[in-house]
Amino acid sequence: MDLLKYREMVENTSFCEPTAGLFKDHIQANLVILPFKYAYDFLLFCQRNPKPCPLLEVLDRGDYKLRALIKDADIRSCLPLYRVYEKGLLKAELKDISNLWQDDFVSFLLGCSFSFEGDFMKHELELRHIEEAHNVPMYISDIDCEEAGIFKGKMVVSMRPILKEKLRLAYELSAKYLFMHGAPIHIGDPDKIGIKDINSPDFGEKSSIKEGEVPVFWACGVTPQYIAQLLKIDMISHAPGYMLISDLKNEDLGILRGEKCFLR
Amino acid sequence: MDLLKYREMVENTSFCEPTAGLFKDHIQANLVILPFKYAYDFLLFCQRNPKPCPLLEVLDRGDYKLRALIKDADIRSCLPLYRVYEKGLLKAELKDISNLWQDDFVSFLLGCSFSFEGDFMKHELELRHIEEAHNVPMYISDIDCEEAGIFKGKMVVSMRPILKEKLRLAYELSAKYLFMHGAPIHIGDPDKIGIKDINSPDFGEKSSIKEGEVPVFWACGVTPQYIAQLLKIDMISHAPGYMLISDLKNEDLGILRGEKCFLR
Numbered sequence: 001m002d003l004l005k006y007r008e009m010v011e012n013t014s015f016c017e018p019t020a021g022l023f024k025d026h027i028q029a030n031l032v033i034l035p036f037k038y039a040y041d042f043l044l045f046c047q048r049n050p051k052p053c054p055l056l057e058v059l060d061r062g063d064y065k066l067r068a069l070i071k072d073a074d075i076r077s078c079l080p081l082y083r084v085y086e087k088g089l090l091k092a093e094l095k096d097i098s099n100l101w102q103d104d105f106v107s108f109l110l111g112c113s114f115s116f117e118g119d120f121m122k123h124e125l126e127l128r129h130i131e132e133a134h135n136v137p138m139y140i141s142d143i144d145c146e147e148a149g150i151f152k153g154k155m156v157v158s159m160r161p162i163l164k165e166k167l168r169l170a171y172e173l174s175a176k177y178l179f180m181h182g183a184p185i186h187i188g189d190p191d192k193i194g195i196k197d198i199n200s201p202d203f204g205e206k207s208s209i210k211e212g213e214v215p216v217f218w219a220c221g222v223t224p225q226y227i228a229q230l231l232k233i234d235m236i237s238h239a240p241g242y243m244l245i246s247d248l249k250n251e252d253l254g255i256l257r258g259e260k261c262f263l264r
Numbered sequence: 265m266d267l268l269k270y271r272e273m274v275e276n277t278s279f280c281e282p283t284a285g286l287f288k289d290h291i292q293a294n295l296v297i298l299p300f301k302y303a304y305d306f307l308l309f310c311q312r313n314p315k316p317c318p319l320l321e322v323l324d325r326g327d328y329k330l331r332a333l334i335k336d337a338d339i340r341s342c343l344p345l346y347r348v349y350e351k352g353l354l355k356a357e358l359k360d361i362s363n364l365w366q367d368d369f370v371s372f373l374l375g376c377s378f379s380f381e382g383d384f385m386k387h388e389l390e391l392r393h394i395e396e397a398h399n400v401p402m403y404i405s406d407i408d409c410e411e412a413g414i415f416k417g418k419m420v421v422s423m424r425p426i427l428k429e430k431l432r433l434a435y436e437l438s439a440k441y442l443f444m445h446g447a448p449i450h451i452g453d454p455d456k457i458g459i460k461d462i463n464s465p466d467f468g469e470k471s472s473i474k475e476g477e478v479p480v481f482w483a484c485g486v487t488p489q490y491i492a493q494l495l496k497i498d499m500i501s502h503a504p505g506y507m508l509i510s511d512l513k514n515e516d517l518g519i520l521r522g523e524k525c526f527l528r
Binding site: 039040043044047048049050051055058060146149178182183219257258259 | 303307315319322324410413446483521522523
């Protein structure tokens with residue numbers, strides 16, 4: 001499937017699967033849509049918590065057209081699946097949120113660890129959730145985020161089992177992806193970061209951990225969804241694992257960082 | 265002079281010089297203080313313009329105690345010299361702004377290219393403004409910043425003359441300092457970025473350019489001051505070249521980026 005075909009199928013709601021493993025070199029992103037009254041606190045929360053919430057793009061108040069990640073795409077219909085939280089409760093999973101749009105909505109796009117999975121595959125690092133064809137497992141850890149205004153809570157993390165002898169490779173590859181959560185937040189002992197049962201993820205599905213493998217945890221862009229539930233606020237987000245796929249490739253990230261100016 | 269003595273002298277206003285070349289391994293930072301009504305637009309401006317405005321720390325509304333860059337330091341008196349802009353006009357240069365503090369002020373600390381100068385010196389790259397003992401020259405370029413709310417305008421850049429055979433080294437060293445403006449924005453021709461007279465900087469003082477040297481330009485954290493003048497708004501900032509010197513060293517930047525979590 002080519003990217004244009006993919007965009008068409010997402011747009012007409014005929015594609016609805018987790019996006020891990022798709023378009024391997026492309027940047028993937030988490031989505032958070034908030035009423036403007038929460039936007040300053042959330043922007044500050046992202047500034048203070050770059051591991052779970054690395055900002056890639058923020059749209060103007062009320063604007064639903066992306067500028068950088070997918071030129072002129074409509075943020076209300078370019079993801080395969082959305083979640084709608086009302087006062088912190090998950091009210092619906094929808095393939096299109098155009099009907100719910102409000103003039104004061106602000107859309108935030110955050111980096112996603114799926115972005116470096118293509119690089120993992122190139123280096124023959126197995127990705128269990130892709131092998132087993134399920135969504136990546138995500139857990140609510142006991143690591144405190146830095147507070148910003150109303151926003152506070154624990155960090156959500158994603159988990160990938162990695163062979164002991166490949167830990168260094170996994171660490172070093174992901175560390176390069178600073179705006180896609182970067183290096184792992186923890187390696188080895190789920191209990192050390194407050195995860196009681198590795199077989200019961202809070203989001204996504206369980207990955208089996210084979211002999212010789214160690215669970216490795218990365219900060220996760222589902223953190224804001226967990227915090228919206230805690231704070232009992234309204235939020236629209238991507239459904240965990242169903243990410244925005246950018247036109248930009250990882251190697252284009254300099255464009256988002258303003259490095260294009262160097263061409264001047 | 266040790267750092268404690270330096271802090272004491274700055275605090276009691278007996279030190280007042282540009283900070284280039286001081287405490288070489290330490291992070292230095294630009295300061296922008298704005299009334300809360302401009303804070304959202306400015307935070308978004310920084311997100312969209314990470315080259316001139318790489319955010320290191322943002323204080324809560326009304327708060328004047330730093331948390332990360334210098335633990336518990338008072339932002340109103342820990343820089344050697346401040347500038348006070350009223351409706352865009354430079355009204356005063358002060359060594360202490362405690363008397364001007366308002367409950368709705370928000371303080372933003374942005375990375376500074378002085379942070380990588382220590383690394384330049386270690387690699388025997390000459391720094392003309394330090395040799396000639398004057399403030400680094402800064403220019404208003406014709407490079408447009410990305411707009412955010414009321415904030416828009418051209419980018420201010422700093423200039424260092426570099427020997428032709430050392431351009432690659434200067435590029436590669438600075439590129440590592442992603443949160444201190446990173447790689448140069450332009451190398452070689454001032455006219456290409458709208459600078460008509462290299463001998464008449466808009467801020468700081470002229471550096472002589474010797475035979476075999478090329479002017480190299482980096483994005484500069486004085487950009488917000490230039491924009492405050494354009495927009496005719498109130499702002500308090502550092503005086504160009506008189507930066508905040510952090511307790512943190514460049515190698516500690518991971519602490520600001522949340523990488524400390526890895527210790528968990």
